[in-house]
Amino acid sequence: xxxxxxxxxxxxxxxxxxxxxxxxxxxxxxxxxxxxxxxxxxxxxxxxxxxxxxxxxxxxxxxxxxxxxxxxxxxxxxxxxxxxxxxxxxxxxxxxxxxxxxxxxxxxxxxxxxxxxxxxxxxxxxxxxxxxxxxxxxxxxxxxxxxxxxxxxxxxxxxxxxxxxxxxxxxxxxxxxxxxxxxxxxxxxxxxxxxxxxxxxxxxxxxxxxxxxxxxxxxxxxxxxxxxxxxxxxxxxxxxxxxxxxxxxxxxxxxxxxxxxxxxxxxxxxxxxxxxxxxxxxxxxxxxxxxxxxxxxxxxxxxxxxxxxxxxxxxxxxxxxxxxxxxxxxxxxxxxxxxxxxxxxxxxxxxxxxxxxxxxxxxxxxxxx
Numbered sequence: 001x002x003x004x005x006x007x008x009x010x011x012x013x014x015x016x017x018x019x020x021x022x023x024x025x026x027x028x029x030x031x032x033x034x035x036x037x038x039x040x041x042x043x044x045x046x047x048x049x050x051x052x053x054x055x056x057x058x059x060x061x062x063x064x065x066x067x068x069x070x071x072x073x074x075x076x077x078x079x080x081x082x083x084x085x086x087x088x089x090x091x092x093x094x095x096x097x098x099x100x101x102x103x104x105x106x107x108x109x110x111x112x113x114x115x116x117x118x119x120x121x122x123x124x125x126x127x128x129x130x131x132x133x134x135x136x137x138x139x140x141x142x143x144x145x146x147x148x149x150x151x152x153x154x155x156x157x158x159x160x161x162x163x164x165x166x167x168x169x170x171x172x173x174x175x176x177x178x179x180x181x182x183x184x185x186x187x188x189x190x191x192x193x194x195x196x197x198x199x200x201x202x203x204x205x206x207x208x209x210x211x212x213x214x215x216x217x218x219x220x221x222x223x224x225x226x227x228x229x230x231x232x233x234x235x236x237x238x239x240x241x242x243x244x245x246x247x248x249x250x251x252x253x254x255x256x257x258x259x260x261x262x263x264x265x266x267x268x269x270x271x272x273x274x275x276x277x278x279x280x281x282x283x284x285x286x287x288x289x290x291x292x293x294x295x296x297x298x299x300x301x302x303x304x305x306x307x308x309x310x311x312x313x314x315x316x317x318x319x320x321x322x323x324x325x326x327x328x329x330x331x332x333x334x335x336x337x338x339x340x341x342x343x344x345x346x347x348x349x350x351x352x353x354x355x356x357x358x359x360x361x362x363x364x365x366x367x368x369x
Contacts, residue, residue: 096274
């Protein structure tokens with residue numbers, strides 16, 4: 001019995017020792033980690049999907065933008081943005097009348113009826129109004145006011161001047177245009193135009209500019225007593241008219257019949273000639289009112305305004321040193337005097353042989369006698 005109890009004790013001790021050794025030696029199994037969400041497939045970069053040539057073209061196109069990357073201040077300073085009124089430090093508004101009595105203005109009234117692409121200025125304007133491509137504004141005491149309140153309904157204009165027309169509706173829209181025969185357009189009764197010129201000095205670009213702001217045709221009408229008068233019809237913004245003026249050729253010379261210029265060239269180059277009848281002033285008076293209908297005073301007032309503009313423009317530019325001008329004048333006078341004295345000497349040398357020849361002839365004649 002003693003031996004049996006000893007063996008059982010040894011077995012129990014061996015079993016407990018084996019369990020302790022197994023717990024000590026067996027490696028610890030880490031807990032199963034939670035699976036992370038799968039990352040989406042990376043999209044290819046722009047550089048990978050576009051070629052080098054495409055990237056260069058895109059960079060070049062970005063450089064050709066209208067300056068939107070610049071601030072408003074930078075655009076204003078370097079001329080990439082709109083002109084600000086604060087940078088126009090001087091301006092003068094002048095109204096002129098361009099009449100068909102002056103030869104320089106004849107391209108505006110020729111031809112009397114359209115010939116191919118050519119048409120006189122009033123016919124061109126009237127066609128554009130009939131097609132709804134430009135807008136006309138009422139004349140207010142010889143002045144223009146470009147607001148919606150003074151917009152002219154073209155149908156009312158046709159009725160006012162009793163112009164025969166035919167209404168047409170543009171397909172796919174509710175726009176109404178008017179078909180008018182060339183013979184029904186009263187271009188023969190338009191003998192002059194009003195234009196408004198604006199002279200200004202732009203501080204941003206340091207440039208003296210002159211441009212036409214708007215234009216107004218004058219039509220000759222007779223009243224019930226048979227008296228004729230010129231009436232302003234409407235005002236048109238020149239900037240609205242300019243895109244069409246660049247496409248219309250004109251005959252600008254009697255001696256050269258090549259159509260080298262357009263209406264826009266004609267106005268830009270100032271080939272017209274017109275008399276000033278109004279200049280913006282505090283009293284809001286026309287030149288006729290200022291001169292009190294005196295033709296001599298009227299002419300002087302016009303010359304004074306022209307001189308004021310020329311004087312202001314001349315004052316903008318740096319003048320040469322007066323001492324240099326005097327020295328150049330002295331040199332020029334000295335060279336002129338030398339040239340005159342040299343020419344006088346040359347003439348006297350040429351005349352000398354002739355005098356000698358006549359004396360020799362006299363001696364020979366006396367010997368013969």
